[in-house]
Amino acid sequence: MIDKTSPMPLYFQIEEAIKQKIDKGEWESETMIPSEREFAENYEVSRMTVRQAINNLVNEGYLTRRKGKGTFVSAKKIEQKLLGLTSFTEDMKSRGFRPASRLISFQKTTAENRVAKALEIKEGQVIYEIRRVRLANDIPMAFETTYVPADLLELNESHIKQGSLYSEVENAGFVIDYATQSLEASISGEAESEILEITKGAAVLLIKRQTYLTTGRPLELVQSVYRGDRYKFMIDMKR
Template identity: 85%
Template sequence: MIDKTSPMPLYFQIEEAIKLKIEKGEWVSGSMISSEREFAEAYEVSRMTVRQAINNLVNDGYLTRRKGKGTFVSAKKIEQKLLGLTSFTEDMRSRGYRPASKLVSFQTINANQRLAKVLDITENHEVYEIKRVRLANDIPMAIETTFVPVDLIQLQEDHIKEGSLYSQVENAGFVIDYATQSLEASIAREAESEILEITKGAPVLLIERQTYLTTGKPLELVHSVYRGDRYKFMIDMKR
């Protein structure tokens, strides 16, 4: 499986071998892979060489290390990006804006009919409602509301910051399986128009995402309203 006479670096060959097993589904999300010493022995290379291969896969998001426990197959890359602030933050940054997020409210509410159906819970079941405003250069760009069933994971207000929902999900031993997303144009309602500082009825982009765990249970419903109105501003990105 590993060709020591090949011009390809050993760590690269090991990397490809591991990646293949993940992509073919032989090693599923959340499962532990062999320890570094086991790989080293199996491939007859040093542990540092195995570490280099694993490091690259960790950087690429294929694997996750846990000190004292082992190395685990990550949830699929795209699913990681879907969670937390990552997508908005990276999106805005890549466009040259300074992204920020402001927590508007954090509370538990009783699920209405639609929420109950989407999250696969009974009506009036408690869910967290996390409402954030996303800013780009201090200008409100979007309202994002996340709904998570209360009995699925314990959340606290001061833990709701960048990336922490996903890490809390991971620490609780849950693994994201897949997500569905919808996107459409709409018009701003009054409450939204106030927060986004646009007139009522102005065009907005509406994005909704549902995320599911490997257990089949829905994890969250994320509802985002992006302002789609006319605006123009110049930014200087001199260092």
């Protein structure tokens, strides 16, 4: 499979060979790939060349190194279409994953300036501050901080812990209308890394959402940190 007379560098040819095995499903997610030595023997190239190919694939996210264990095919990313205003619970269910939350904190507090502005309330007004780790099939996907004006509706801690915020809001008779959302690249800090079970400094997606009810009143201000290795957002564009 490796052509030593080709002008394509050997490491590049090895990368392509590995990518093909992954794309064809010959090597599934979480499969441990052969060692550098085995690769070098199979392809009759130096271990340096193999290392270069593997490093590139780790950097591109195809492969993941686990200390003391080996190198594995990375887990497939969850694809989320940026279309329609959906909740985490709905998103995961529609993909066949089991959604869950780990409640980090749930409290009533007063809104600081930034939050008050976004929620169109007065500074110092009472809000709910909810911090949740969102899980799919028990794997942490995102760390979410949500602010909701407390005078809007009564939220029940155990409901939020077990279920969906949007269902709570809709069950209370409100209609969720639209949201504005931004998406930025970032790297995970110490606290997030621990919560999301990723290494400090790993790539994450920072998402900020402001959601409005049909009455025009802001329902929530949300800041979410999504794992960059598990999440991918898709947009369809038409011209």
